[in-house]
Every structure is written in C-alpha cells, then in structure tokens.
Amino acid sequence: MTDAHQDAAPAPDTTALRADCGDCFALCCVALPFSASADFAVDKPAGRPCGNLRDDFRCGIHTRLRDSGFPGCTVYDCFGAGQKVSQVTFGGRSWRQDPGSRRMFDVFPMMRQLHELLWYLTAVLGMAPARPVHAAARALRDEIEAVTLRDAEVLLGTDVAALRGRTGELLLRASELARAGAKPGRGRKRRGADLLGAGLARADLHGADLRGACLIAADLSGADLRLADLLGADLRDADLSGADLTGSIFLTQPQLQQAKGDGATRLPSGLLRPAHWRT
Known part of the structure; x- marks a missing residue:
C-alpha cells in the first residue's frame, strides 16, 4: 500500500x-x-x-x-x-x-x-x-x-x-x-506522549502511533498525519491548519471539533470540517 x-x-x-x-x-x-x-x-x-x-x-x-x-x-x-x-x-x-x-x-x-x-x-x-x-x-x-x-x-x-x-x-x-503500509522508519511510536504545545509544524508523522498522546495546543500545521493512529489523542486547541489527515486511524468528529484547522486541512472520509475552522 x-x-x-x-x-x-x-x-x-x-x-x-x-x-x-x-x-x-x-x-x-x-x-x-x-x-x-x-x-x-x-x-x-x-x-x-x-x-x-x-x-x-x-x-x-x-x-x-x-x-x-x-x-x-x-x-x-x-x-x-x-x-x-x-x-x-x-x-x-x-x-x-x-x-x-x-x-x-x-x-x-x-x-x-x-x-x-x-x-x-x-x-x-x-x-x-x-x-x-x-x-x-x-x-x-x-x-x-x-x-x-x-x-x-x-x-x-x-x-x-x-x-x-x-x-x-x-x-x-x-x-x-x-x-504496516507506512514508509519504513516513519511510523514513530509516540503513544501516550506528552506533546503539550509541541512545535510539530510540517512534521513527518506518517503512520505514527499517537494513541492517547497529549497534543493540547500543539502546532501540527502542515504536518503529515496520514495513517497516524489518533485513538484517544487529546487534540484540544491543536492547530491542524494545512495538515494531511488522510487515512488517519480512529480519528473522531469530537476530536476535530476540539481542534483548530482551515480549508487546507485534509480530512479522512466520513468526517466533517468543523464550522468554526478558518476557511
């Protein structure tokens, strides 16, 4: 894949x-x-x-x-x-x-x-x-x-x-x-990591394990989050502007509602762009 x-x-x-x-x-x-x-x-x-x-x-x-x-x-x-x-x-x-x-x-x-x-x-x-x-x-x-x-x-x-x-x-x-389909070496294990306010703009997180990670107010603008496992990740006030969440795993609508994003944020199929995001 x-x-x-x-x-x-x-x-x-x-x-x-x-x-x-x-x-x-x-x-x-x-x-x-x-x-x-x-x-x-x-x-x-x-x-x-x-x-x-x-x-x-x-x-x-x-x-x-x-x-x-x-x-x-x-x-x-x-x-x-x-x-x-x-x-x-x-x-x-x-x-x-x-x-x-x-x-x-x-x-x-x-x-x-x-x-x-x-x-x-x-x-x-x-x-x-x-x-x-x-x-x-x-x-x-x-x-x-x-x-x-x-x-x-x-x-x-x-x-x-x-x-x-x-x-x-x-x-x-x-x-x-x-x-398993993510490129070798890119599936970083950050399960449960404390990434409060972390500067992760344009970070390569393709296939990363971010289960339960604290990403409150993290800067994920432009980040590659394709195939990232986001089950239970705390995305309150996280900046997803321009981020690519295509195919991200177990991302829910409530998580998106808690985050910030814009018209350039790419979302998985079935999830809606929150009304309060920037256009």
Missing part, C-alpha cells in the same frame, strides 16, 4: 452511529453534569435540564453556543446513543411524559460507551489492510449491537469494561495492520 486511498474497503454504513437530535429527548442536555469552566458558562448537576433547554427538547442557543460560553456542547458526540435510548430502550416515552423514563439518564452514559465501541469496530471494517481481523470485528460488533437492543436493566448490568478491553485488542491489531 502506498497511499491511504489505494487500499480502502467499502465504507460501512454508520448512519445509526450519528447523533440524530430530532429523535432524542435532549439526553446530553439533562443526563450529563458539567462545571463552570472554559467549556461551560455555568454548573449543572447530572439529571437536571440545562437552563437553555426548551420545552421541545431543542437548545435555545444552539446557533451561538460558543459565543454564549458553551463550547463544550459543540464538541460532544453521543455516536447515536441518544436516539437509541429515547426511541428503542424507552420506546419513545420522554422523561417529561413518564417519570419512570428518567432511568434513561442512567442508561444514556452506558449506551454512549457502547455506541462508541460500535463506531470504532465499524471503522475497522472500512480498513482494507485490517481484513485479517474483519471477521472478529464484525462478530464483536454484532454482539455489542445486540446488547444495545436489550432493556434498561440488562444494559445497566453490562460489563462495559470487558467489552472495551476486547475491542481495544482488536483495534490495536487493526492499527498495526493498517500502519
């Missing part, structure tokens, strides 16, 4: 793993707590509706969240867990209509973890070099999907940590297979 686009498997359907706020009872605006900080203008405990939430389950300041002191809301992604809990687990009964449905506040964080695992396993199925683990990834994805369709009590009793561990092993193997 000489380029990330030359050896790509058909992109799996991730529609069900995309947030659909129209089918959700604003669970992220109620179930989750947040503290007054650079990300949120006020404190809010878990289970209490945000003060900006309207009666129709819509955000009253959605178009001006960043300007209103709520940038944290713009980077959150439930991977479709919100609509699954609202419409499947609780059959379309909202927490306002049925007090018993407030259990969805307990189920939602767990469902979000399960849907995140589904997203990563689905990503593996779109990586042609990872075909040796496709069967195992598909089987585990189907197993987790079956759990997400169970009732609230089963969901709350699920050992998510065990599922995360099994998923992690598959993701690591898939990453190794995919990055």
